[in-house]
Amino acid sequence: MKRKLIIVIVALIITNNIFSQVKNTSVVREHLLMDFDWRFAFGHPFDTKKDFNTGTGYFSYLTKAAYGDGAAAANFDDRSWRKLNLPHDWAVEQPFDKSGSFSHGFKAIGRNFPNASVGWYRKTFNIDKADEGKQISIAFDGVFRNSIVWINGFYLGAEPSGYTGFEYNISEYLNYGGENVIAVRADATMEEGWFYEGAGIYRHVWLNKTSPLHVATDGSFVTTKVNNNAANVHAQVTIINQFTNNKTVDVQQTIVDATGKTIATENIKNIHFSSYQQKDIAVTIPVADPSLWSLDDPYLYKLITTIVENEKVIDQYQTSFGIRTIHFDANKGFFLNGKNIKIHGTNNHQDHAGVGAAMPDALQEFRIKALKDFGVNAYRCSHNPPTPELLDVCDRLGMLVIDENRLLGVSSTHFSYMKRFMLRDRNHPSIISWSIANEEWGVEGNELGAKLATTLQAFTKSIDTTRAITAAISGGWQKGISNVIDVMGVNYVGQINTDQHHAEFPSQPMWGTEEGTTRATRGIYSDDSVNQWIAAYDKKPYPNFLTIEDGWKHYAARDYLAGMFIWTGFDYRGEPTPFGFPSIGSYFGMMDQCGFAKDNVYYLKSWWTDKTTLHIFPHWNHQGKEGQEINVVAYSNCDAVELFLNKKSLGKKIMEPNSHLQWKVKYTAGTVEAIGYKNGKKIITDKVQTTAEAVAINLATNKNAINANKEDIAMITVDALDKNSLHVPDATDEITFSIHGPGKIIGVGNGNPSSLEADKYIETINVIAIENLKEKSIDNINDSTVTAETYDDKQWQPAFKDDRTKAFGEKVKALVYRGYFTLPEIKSNDAVSFFYNSIGKEQSIYINGKQIAANILQSEKGNTFILNATLLHKGNNCIAITATPLLKNQPWDNVNINPGLFQIVTPAAAYKRKLFSGLVQVIVQATGQVGEIIVTANANGLKRATIKIQTTQAKLRPAVAGN
Numbered sequence: 017m018k019r020k021l022i023i024v025i026v027a028l029i030i031t032n033n034i035f036s037q038v039k040n041t042s043v044v045r046e047h048l049l050m051d052f053d054w055r056f057a058f059g060h061p062f063d064t065k066k067d068f069n070t071g072t073g074y075f076s077y078l079t080k081a082a083y084g085d086g087a088a089a090a091n092f093d094d095r096s097w098r099k100l101n102l103p104h105d106w107a108v109e110q111p112f113d114k115s116g117s118f119s120h121g122f123k124a125i126g127r128n129f130p131n132a133s134v135g136w137y138r139k140t141f142n143i144d145k146a147d148e149g150k151q152i153s154i155a156f157d158g159v160f161r162n163s164i165v166w167i168n169g170f171y172l173g174a175e176p177s178g179y180t181g182f183e184y185n186i187s188e189y190l191n192y193g194g195e196n197v198i199a200v201r202a203d204a205t206m207e208e209g210w211f212y213e214g215a216g217i218y219r220h221v222w223l224n225k226t227s228p229l230h231v232a233t234d235g236s237f238v239t240t241k242v243n244n245n246a247a248n249v250h251a252q253v254t255i256i257n258q259f260t261n262n263k264t265v266d267v268q269q270t271i272v273d274a275t276g277k278t279i280a281t282e283n284i285k286n287i288h289f290s291s292y293q294q295k296d297i298a299v300t301i302p303v304a305d306p307s308l309w310s311l312d313d314p315y316l317y318k319l320i321t322t323i324v325e326n327e328k329v330i331d332q333y334q335t336s337f338g339i340r341t342i343h344f345d346a347n348k349g350f351f352l353n354g355k356n357i358k359i360h361g362t363n364n365h366q367d368h369a370g371v372g373a374a375m376p377d378a379l380q381e382f383r384i385k386a387l388k389d390f391g392v393n394a395y396r397c398s399h400n401p402p403t404p405e406l407l408d409v410c411d412r413l414g415m416l417v418i419d420e421n422r423l424l425g426v427s428s429t430h431f432s433y434m435k436r437f438m439l440r441d442r443n444h445p446s447i448i449s450w451s452i453a454n455e456e457w458g459v460e461g462n463e464l465g466a467k468l469a470t471t472l473q474a475f476t477k478s479i480d481t482t483r484a485i486t487a488a489i490s491g492g493w494q495k496g497i498s499n500v501i502d503v504m505g506v507n508y509v510g511q512i513n514t515d516q517h518h519a520e521f522p523s524q525p526m527w528g529t530e531e532g533t534t535r536a537t538r539g540i541y542s543d544d545s546v547n548q549w550i551a552a553y554d555k556k557p558y559p560n561f562l563t564i565e566d567g568w569k570h571y572a573a574r575d576y577l578a579g580m581f582i583w584t585g586f587d588y589r590g591e592p593t594p595f596g597f598p599s600i601g602s603y604f605g606m607m608d609q610c611g612f613a614k615d616n617v618y619y620l621k622s623w624w625t626d627k628t629t630l631h632i633f634p635h636w637n638h639q640g641k642e643g644q645e646i647n648v649v650a651y652s653n654c655d656a657v658e659l660f661l662n663k664k665s666l667g668k669k670i671m672e673p674n675s676h677l678q679w680k681v682k683y684t685a686g687t688v689e690a691i692g693y694k695n696g697k698k699i700i701t702d703k704v705q706t707t708a709e710a711v712a713i714n715l716a717t718n719k720n721a722i723n724a725n726k727e728d729i730a731m732i733t734v735d736a737l738d739k740n741s742l743h744v745p746d747a748t749d750e751i752t753f754s755i756h757g758p759g760k761i762i763g764v765g766n767g768n769p770s771s772l773e774a775d776k777y778i779e780t781i782n783v784i785a786i787e788n789l790k791e792k793s794i795d796n797i798n799d800s801t802v803t804a805e806t807y808d809d810k811q812w813q814p815a816f817k818d819d820r821t822k823a824f825g826e827k828v829k830a831l832v833y834r835g836y837f838t839l840p841e842i843k844s845n846d847a848v849s850f851f852y853n854s855i856g857k858e859q860s861i862y863i864n865g866k867q868i869a870a871n872i873l874q875s876e877k878g879n880t881f882i883l884n885a886t887l888l889h890k891g892n893n894c895i896a897i898t899a900t901p902l903l904k905n906q907p908w909d910n911v912n913i914n915p916g917l918f919q920i921v922t923p924a925a926a927y928k929r930k931l932f933s934g935l936v937q938v939i940v941q942a943t944g945q946v947g948e949i950i951v952t953a954n955a956n957g958l959k960r961a962t963i964k965i966q967t968t969q970a971k972l973r974p975a976v977a978g979n
């Protein structure tokens with residue numbers, strides 16, 4: 017499901033079930049994905065020429081309506097721009113640079129890189145004539161950051177935050193029955209957080225079409241109360257009439273279960289709306305024997321709101337919700353449906369190896385499943401509102417959520433941000449708490465912080481009283497924010513005496529909003545300052561911080577603590593503490609940036625799940641350390657574990673709850689094996705073996721088939737095997753990938769926090785302008801003598817020096833223009849295009865004296881010429897155009913004076929990545945056709961590997977087509 021408010025096409029079966037007496041309509045509301053077929057180019061934060069001269073006109077887009085100029089203009093020529101689909105993160109495509117931002121992973125964007133810090137997006141699309149009279153809006157789930165949006169040259173608005181969705185009504189601006197152009201400028205020069213944030217339109221874009229009388233955006237709110245085997249569902253919906261006349265309608269609220277069966281209905285008749293009036297309509301609907309939403313059975317219902325006028329359905333709106341109860345107890349922790357649940361949480365940012373912040377929806381599901389696999393039941397959105405798709409997955413899979421505000425404040429701006437994401441997210445049963453702040457060091461421990469938190473908490477409760485409010489606090493306990501917040505959020509229990517705080521504030525629930533900042537590099541077992549790797553043992557990062565194990569022991573031993581959120585579930589880009597460049601990612605995760613498990617995962621799996629678990633580490637490839645002691649650790653929930661080296665017992669040890677076992681083992685090649693016992697019986701084994709050198713590549717996928725919808729993905733794990741088909745845990749071979757069939761590689765990674773390898777391999781586009789354009793009058797456009805490459809034009813005047821008035825046209829019947837463009841060396845696989853804009857009513861075009869077009873007429877959309885490399889040469893090239901002049905009809909008119917641009921496209925290099933601790937990840941996305949994707953991996957000295965993934969026919973989400 018798309019978001020908390022799912023909007024649908026009215027189907028006959030649903031309509032007949034709900035309102036058998038009303039007339040059906042084919043489509044009453046459309047929610048169209050607008051992700052495909054965009055154009056992209058870099059602008060500039062302060063060089064107006066590099067920013068396409070936007071905002072340089074006499075009248076700017078802020079001065080008069082429809083005066084968007086430069087790249088904001090509807091008729092701007094964007095043919096030379098790169099073609100791409102959304103979501104898109106241009107930051108992840110940039111190289112690494114030591115002058116980049118430490119906190120953002122040293123990508124070459126930001127203040128030191130103005131040429132890569134502003135991005136422009138444009139999309140041309142059609143709107144049917146039949147849509148005139150509807151309310152049509154464009155909605156962005158998130159643009160990082162400081163975005164400005166235009167439609168057909170009309171300025172719509174600006175949004176500084178990269179984390180808040182926004183929507184613009186474009187109904188009156190549209191060209192119905194014709195083409196329309198949306199333009200977006202994003203400026204990522206300034207950071208909003210202190211972690212990797214990406215850049216660009218990294219979340220979905222939607223085109224929404226409704227009746228003028230409709231349920232408002234995010235306009236439903238479903239709350240539930242459960243009493244024994246019955247529930248009352250309180251359904252409030254906000255309806256707005258944007259007709260210019262009064263309306264009277266009926267509203268029906270229908271609850272549908274997970275099978276599609278209608279289980280309850282309420283009708284509200286004869287609701288009167290004045291023009292542009294907005295009303296909240298509320299009903300309470302009893303539900304007998306409800307299926308409760310829980311972690312093990314995350315059951316979801318739908319509320320279908322149907323608006324009927326004169327027996328005709330004019331709007332229908334769906335809201336996904338769950339029936340459940342939540343509450344915090346200051347002495348016993350958190351309860352879901354009356355059952356005490358200990359929070360096993362992780363904090364997570366919103367980036368992933370290979371794709372950065374632009375995560376496909378299926379990747380959100382992949383990540384939540386990876387967390388649930390080792391017992392995580394709660395997810396803190398650190399430190400901003402998440403994508404709607406992440407919350408959908410948490411609803412569907414059963415994951416509790418802290419939904420977090422980006423910035424503490426109490427101005428109208430801060431209230432607006434808080435309200436907007438709460439309205440968007442409030443129907444998600446997964447959300448159990450709103451977080452208003454994180455580590456606001458300037459105020460968290462003083463009276464001002466208490467005032468700010470009190471006010472924002474009160475405002476938050478004016479929107480939703482069903483959830484507790486929390487804030488993550490790292491200092492100043494027993495004063496400031498900690499004194500006034502509903503649920504005290506502790507960041508790092510080593511810095512606070514929670515028992516003392518509980519004694520002083522006995523009615524305040526508490527949980528650990530951040531805990532356990534263990535630093536570890538997957539598969540590395542000795543600190544390596546040269547490569548900036550940290551051994552993957554659970555160690556304290558600072559004396560007053562706790563390990564993962566000690567942190568969990570503290571929370572597990574205290575009922576009054578609801579649980580804890582580990583920092584973090586996944587490694588993330590940026591904050592490479594304790595190192596600097598060339599480290600580009602964090603070391604805190606239980607998994608690396610790819611989602612490959614570090615050893616600490618198995619500690620948590622042992623004590624956060626009921627699955628019988630036994631995991632020993634490190635690997636046993638330590639050649640050169642013969643006779644040296646190796647610290648061998650066992651994570652398990654068995655009663656006891658016995659360790660063997662080459663079949664010789666090294667002793668059986670008893671496992672204490674929430675602990676681990678370890679042995680000092682003198683290294684010798686062979687096999688280390690562990691046996692786990694429960695009730696005296698052997699129930700599980702694990703072993704590590706010394707391997708030979710890698711001889712072959714191995715590929716595995718999380719899905720053998722994906723949907724052929726241009727969105728679905730498969731996650732391919734790459735490793736190397738030795739002659740005995742054993743995984744080689746320390747292999748470092750560089751693997752090169754090729755792909756054939758209806759799929760594409762969209763990113764690669766390996767989890768190495770100090771790797772400077774590329775995440776993406778994309779085509780290179782070089783755009784070359786025509787310079788020193790001159791002109792001379794001629795008798796007719798067929799005079800080719802003046803088009804020779806070597807013709808002397810030194811005495812010609814600058815082009816368009818003379819105003820193109822009617823008097824000019826009477827005097828000059830034809831012109832020849834000459835200009836020059838400088839090319840790099842053209843490679844054999846380069847594609848060279850000339851995007852021509854008419855500068856004459858009729859014209860002929862010559863490049864280096866050779867004609868490429870003869871007597872072509874003026875074209876509003878321009879002409880595109882694919883050029884043969886034999887026409888061109890490295891260095892200076894000449895273009896000549898003979899034309900009959902374009903003339904002004906009125907003195908204030910403008911005629912085109914830009915003949916166009918040359919574009920050189922160099923295809924992307926093959927994707928490649930080095931194995932790190934034996935692993936690489938490749939993300940493959942369907943391109944839309946049914947068939948078979950074949951991915952092949954090659955490396956010097958290793959046997960190649962191939963994997964096949966089927967793409968199957970799937971229902972496509974309704975989408976806006978591109979032009």
